Amino acid sequence: MASQYTREVSYRIFAQEFRDSNLSFKDGSDQYSPQYLLTPTGAKINRMFIVGTLTEKEDIGTDAEYWRARVVDPTGVFLIYAGQFQPEAARVVAEVESPQYLAIVGKPSTYQTEDGTILTSVRPENIHVVDPATRDRWVVETAQCTMERINNIDSNHPDAVRAKEHYQPDVSIYRKMAFDALKDLNSG
């Protein structure tokens, strides 16, 4: 039977929390099982939605085009990599001039360096140019989503339990991050 496939939610994560994330795993054992990244506040993400400012872009590909873009939110930087397997997204990156507000739907990806540090980046599914109002709305929404997760961190939800076990997060840091992001918006 054709299964009733459920689409993964696009989580809202600030760059700072995304950078702090390093627990990546598969749900299930076969090769098609989805890959997840668990963040310190307990978001188990397979897809994310980001709105930020493109500050730099560079074609780091040798043969084919392979774009690395830096997209900034009030808390830090997301690294976005788009190549031949993300043709639509790569085309947008190739065409836009920085700075520009971009909305990105993508998959989290992790890379382990030689010294064992885990770096996170985003593999875009689609990228679109948006206006400042959309960016502001994203900041507010992401602050709210982050606060909801922080408020649930002591619950017995399996993702919260696992996040606490792995990161032993000081959630006050993320509370302050969300608060500062909102403040920044209000003064600007």
Add this chain to the structure above:
Amino acid sequence: MIKDISKQIQERFNQKGYTIPDSEIETRLDKLINEFKVPAEEAHRSVVNFFLKEYNIPREDFFPAQGDTPTVQISDIDTDNKWVNIRAKVVQLWDSEHESIDQVGLVGDETGTIKFTKWTRADLPKLVEGKSYLFKNVVTDSYEERFSIKMNRTSQIEDINDDIIEVELVPTVEISDIDTDNKWVNVRAKVAQLWDSEHESIGQVGLIGDQTGTIKFTKWAKSELPALVEGKSYLLKNVVTDSYDGRFSIKMNKTSQIEEVNEDIEIGTTEVEFIGAMVDIQAGSGLIKRCPECNRALIKGVCGEHGKVEGVYDLRIKAVIDDGRSVQDSLLNREISERVTGITLDEAIHMATEALDQSVVIEKIKGEFVGKYYSVSGPKLDRYILVDTITPLGPIENSEIEAIIAQVEV
């Protein structure tokens, strides 16, 4: 398991006045089942036959004479492997799919209907659709929790001349009443949506609704039933309920029937609103072609039901809206799509003709809509909101931000 079967067998023989030691029955059963891996049912049979021979018991003596067999109503049949008599009318005869089956179909009485199978080897008279009979010594059976009766060599069939049996055919139910699977029902409903079939075994799939709600339906390709048309109302007879992941659906198979009804059944729905970012516009959006006969969207110019046809253009948007917590599929029909994009169907056709590519329309819509925030509202049908209003969200108010800051500070 062996103990149980052994006990059953012994009781049967006891009733007839023959005493057979437990141990003997158990030894034989154990050998068949454990040593020779014979299925329990077959072992049961084999042991009974063995002792009939061994003790020289006439078969007629042992197998239920009709006096013993209870006459039951169809709704009373709730166990398998029971000998019963029933008075019933032949409601439907189906095509036998195997030479070992002489006739197969549906019989019914005042309490319901049940499938019957008449074995070729039973050598019984031919049953005629619409006629009533007394079926003696038939045995009950079950398959995937559905009961049936089998007519074999010990069964007898007698005509009932007066057609007294008023068959309670399959009950006609409302959609909200469907709460068990594997039940045969009739449903009066309107086709709310046809979806794209994802498998060749599925003729049509979509959503039907009545006053009480909506439910998914699947019409198997093998059912050879007429095509359902979106927006039309039907009496769907003899459909089977099913469930998957706690959600119910109905299946239409070879024994189902479809009758169009004249009335326009109103679909009861709940109006919902959803606010979030549009994170994707799915394939099958923008300028599409539909089959002129059944209205389903063509895939590469081919209709799943009617093959290659001259399609009729339509405009629609299948948008995925997401608020970071849950995903909401949203469907914008031609009218709403035209209004929100400012592209009329004719303009869309023109764009596609200029570019020699139908996909320019979806690309243009994606470029304008994906990544931005919207509020959509409309009736919710299954996993879709059928959007009747879509509003882009403007700049967020400072007061709103302040209210949220106040919450965070606590």
